[in-house]
Amino acid sequence: MARKRTLDRMAVVAAAAELADRDGLERLTLAQVAERLNVRVPSLYNHVDGLAGLQRDLALAGMRAATDTLRRAAVGLAGDAALFAIADAYRTFAHEHYGLYSAGLRAPAADDAELQAAGAELIEVVIAVLQPYRLDEIALIHTIRGLRSIVHGFVTLEAQGGFGLPVDCDESFRRLMQLFVGGLHT
Amino acid sequence: MARKRTLDRMAVVAAAAELADRDGLERLTLAQVAERLNVRVPSLYNHVDGLAGLQRDLALAGMRAATDTLRRAAVGLAGDAALFAIADAYRTFAHEHYGLYSAGLRAPAADDAELQAAGAELIEVVIAVLQPYRLDEIALIHTIRGLRSIVHGFVTLEAQGGFGLPVDCDESFRRLMQLFVGGLHT
DNA sequence: AGTTATAAGCTAATTCTATTAGTTTGTCAA
DNA sequence: TTGACAAACTAATAGAATTAGCTTATAACT
Numbered sequence: 281m282a283r284k285r286t287l288d289r290m291a292v293v294a295a296a297a298e299l300a301d302r303d304g305l306e307r308l309t310l311a312q313v314a315e316r317l318n319v320r321v322p323s324l325y326n327h328v329d330g331l332a333g334l335q336r337d338l339a340l341a342g343m344r345a346a347t348d349t350l351r352r353a354a355v356g357l358a359g360d361a362a363l364f365a366i367a368d369a370y371r372t373f374a375h376e377h378y379g380l381y382s383a384g385l386r387a388p389a390a391d392d393a394e395l396q397a398a399g400a401e402l403i404e405v406v407i408a409v410l411q412p413y414r415l416d417e418i419a420l421i422h423t424i425r426g427l428r429s430i431v432h433g434f435v436t437l438e439a440q441g442g443f444g445l446p447v448d449c450d451e452s453f454r455r456l457m458q459l460f461v462g463g464l465h466t
Numbered sequence: 467m468a469r470k471r472t473l474d475r476m477a478v479v480a481a482a483a484e485l486a487d488r489d490g491l492e493r494l495t496l497a498q499v500a501e502r503l504n505v506r507v508p509s510l511y512n513h514v515d516g517l518a519g520l521q522r523d524l525a526l527a528g529m530r531a532a533t534d535t536l537r538r539a540a541v542g543l544a545g546d547a548a549l550f551a552i553a554d555a556y557r558t559f560a561h562e563h564y565g566l567y568s569a570g571l572r573a574p575a576a577d578d579a580e581l582q583a584a585g586a587e588l589i590e591v592v593i594a595v596l597q598p599y600r601l602d603e604i605a606l607i608h609t610i611r612g613l614r615s616i617v618h619g620f621v622t623l624e625a626q627g628g629f630g631l632p633v634d635c636d637e638s639f640r641r642l643m644q645l646f647v648g649g650l651h652t
Numbered sequence: 653a654g655t656t657a658t659a660a661g662c663t664a665a666t667t668c669t670a671t672t673a674g675t676t677t678g679t680c681a682a
Numbered sequence: 683t684t685g686a687c688a689a690a691c692t693a694a695t696a697g698a699a700t701t702a703g704c705t706t707a708t709a710a711c712t
Contacts, residue, residue: 283661283706306492309698321699323661331699387627421633425620426642428628433619434611441573442614447607456612459649466648469677469690496670507670509690517670 287319289327293337300338300379308379310334335383336395342377342384343398349373350405360461362409367431367457374435381435413464423464430460473505475513479523486524486565494565496520521569522581528563528570529584535559536591546647548595553617553643560621567621599650609650616646 295316300308310331314321328334353369354362374381388395406424415423434453436442443449481502486494496517500507514520539555540548560567574581592610601609620639622628629635 285660285707287660310700311698320662322663322701325700326660385622385626385628387630418633421631422638422641425623425629425635425638426616426645429619429623429642430612430616431619432623433615433617436622437611437615437618440571442571443611444573445607447604449611452608452611455608456615459612460645462649462652463645471678471689473689495668497668506691508672508692511671512689 287317287323287327289337291317292324292327292334293341296334296338297341297377297380300383301377302379305335305338305379305382308335335386336389336392338380338383339386339388340395340398342380342382343395343402345377345380346370346373346384347398347402347405350402354405354409359412363461363464364457366405366409367427367453370431371435371438371453374439378439385432427460430456473503473509473513475523477503478510478513478520479527482520482524483527483563483566486569487563488565491521491524491565491568494521521572522575522578524566524569525572525574526581526584528566528568529581529588531563531566532556532559532570533584533588533591536588540591540595545598549647549650550643552591552595553613553639556617557621557624557639560625564625571618613646616642 292313296308296313299312299316303312308331310321310324313334314324317324324334328337349369349372350366353365357365388399403424406427407420410420410423413423434456438449443452478499482494482499485498485502489498494517496507496510499520500510503510510520514523535555535558536552539551543551574585589610592613593606596606596609599609620642624635629638
């Protein structure tokens, strides 16, 4: 058996991300990751702190990828257009990387500064997009909570097959966002 | 070793529901359920079809309990008041029975008529409450999707500690629902 | 270049989980 | 009272995570 050094943390996380996106985060096992990397399960522990640690690393990767996606989507746009753009980008990201997306949802541990910072950075993007609406500090928080609820709720229900009827989901999402943005102007 | 007959399906599901509410659905194990019922794990199989079957039964129980809660909340109310009432009731239910609530989320299997019927019944309540708004068939579907997204998104983010800042969550929810209902009138 | 310390990957063993097979025995109905 | 059924059991299997400890490739330092 060859014992060449082939792994590093990034390779492990990348393999796990693929599997989680394909089969769902809850189905992710170290055994699968190891098999995909042609390695024995205990070898993973040299790069990742067990299954829980791997999930945390996935969460970080997910947060950062989502943040990057949102930033790119908002570039060059402002106001309602920017808001619609980041909402669409978020939804698309969740569809294409549902495993990473799911990993990013669990609240970070209180002592996990890195993960908390990544979360804060994502919120920063939203705050920037909401700038033109000139909300006071409290209203801003309520608004962000509302926006997150809408987008997260829609995306997860959609991904779990909650919208069974043959009616266009894109249209549903557009109307919901329209409603939200409309309310923002009053 | 006493071998009295003590179990039935309801007892197993009830014990599982308590554990899932307390520790989270993903932490639920047959071992825990068996221990709580003073029984060996394989005995559970006489009443429940393994872990997957138990989760399905939990989903059914969760759906029915949620439906019941919403019906009670809407009784005697109409229009906006009824809409706010069922939204609040749904949120409260999710807080108090997060395990059951989580179980009810996964889309039912295509051949599981009982579970699908329970889901349809829940939707029926929402449809009834939306009656006064006189939406056409398509608009009704978009509206239900929006409402579910809002409430589900808010509730899950809240339950997972996604709203860290010290700002009143009740107020956030009220504003969001206000925005939704406002949009419904235009 | 040769040597050595480190760490990567391995095997082996433990524990916890779900699941199935097959046995025993309490319970209910004839 | 008895006999069939079903409930609860024991035992065994399989797959997952994790830890301990061994071997050896690799890279750093003479």
